[in-house]
Amino acid sequence: MSIKDNKQSYGRVSRVLHWGMALLLLWQFLSAASHFFFDDTAIEAFFWPTHKPMGLLLFVLIIIRIIWALMNVSNRPPSINWLARLGHITLYVLMLAIPSLGLLRQYGSGRSFEVFGITVFSGFESEKIQWTLDLGGLLHGELGWLLLALTIGHVIMSYWHKKSKTTNNVMPRMWGK
Ligand code: HEM
Ligand code: HEM
Numbered sequence: 001m002s003i004k005d006n007k008q009s010y011g012r013v014s015r016v017l018h019w020g021m022a023l024l025l026l027w028q029f030l031s032a033a034s035h036f037f038f039d040d041t042a043i044e045a046f047f048w049p050t051h052k053p054m055g056l057l058l059f060v061l062i063i064i065r066i067i068w069a070l071m072n073v074s075n076r077p078p079s080i081n082w083l084a085r086l087g088h089i090t091l092y093v094l095m096l097a098i099p100s101l102g103l104l105r106q107y108g109s110g111r112s113f114e115v116f117g118i119t120v121f122s123g124f125e126s127e128k129i130q131w132t133l134d135l136g137g138l139l140h141g142e143l144g145w146l147l148l149a150l151t152i153g154h155v156i157m158s159y160w161h162k163k164s165k166t167t168n169n170v171m172p173r174m175w176g177k
Contacts, residue, residue: 001177005072009173014072017065018174021058021095028054029148032141052106053115059099066092077173080161087154094147098140105136 004011010018027047031054034047069076069092079085103120106113108131112123162171 005076007075007077009077009177011072013068014076015174017061017068021061021065024054024058024061025095025147025151028058029144032144036141052102052113055099055102056115056120058095059103062092062095062099066096077170080168080170084157087150087157091147091150091154094143094150098143098147101136101140101143104132105140108132108136 001009001015002011003013005014028051031047031051034041034044035051038044079088107121108129110124110126110128111121112119113121158171158174161167162169
């Protein structure tokens with residue numbers, strides 16, 4: 001299997017990014033669910049502290065993934081139909097927008113933000129930036145749950161294409177030969 005994509009299948013880098021990010025997103029949704037459903041419990045105490053660091057890691061990975069996708073855009077397996085194309089683009093937009101909104105709100109709070117020993121924002125003394133707090137409060141969690149719903153749809157569709165006799169099985173493009 002080559003490093004780069006080709007018309008028949010995704011290459012190594014795209015696959016590592018796809019499956020690696022799928023695992024990290026699963027963890028991210030577990031941490032979000034722990035906050036939503038198990039507030040003030042040992043489950044939340046276990047998962048929730050990882051939400052921001054993992055969110056930052058996902059933000060860095062999606063930027064790399066977008067750059068890689070653009071570099072391979074003319075040489076990737078073509079979408080099976082326009083709905084699949086729209087679905088994949090929507091997943092990309094959400095994977096970028098959700099952590100961006102989280103980070104924007106974090107910045108606007110004026111609090112310092114340190115992750116993995118690195119100071120991402122050093123914080124400031126002046127007033128909080130209200131619009132970043134409002135925007136994050138309004139959209140971050142909601143878009144996060146929308147991403148979860150669309151991801152479930154994406155997984156169902158990929159299995160449906162695998163089982164269906166009338167459409168192509170797209171699984172080997174991303175998994176196996
Ligand atoms: C792809 C990355 C991310 C996903 C999928 C995601 C998803 C979510 C979801 C679904 C919620 C709602 C939980 C609830 O309703 O209780 C949430 C809440 C939250 N997230 Fe994220 N998040 C991500 C990245 C980040 C980042 C980078 C930050 C900050 C640096 C952040 C900070 C927060 C905070 C403070 C909350 C609680 C307040 C709220 O509900 O808006 N998240 N996140
Ligand atoms: C069990 C979990 C998953 C399965 C079985 C799966 C399956 C697949 C398959 C078979 C393809 C190739 C489709 C084609 O070429 O038409 C694909 C592509 C894609 N998947 Fe998934 N997927 C999973 C999880 C995820 C997750 C969690 C995300 C992100 C939210 C995601 C986002 C994408 C995107 C954006 C593409 C287009 C190719 C790319 O740019 O990476 N997938 N997936």
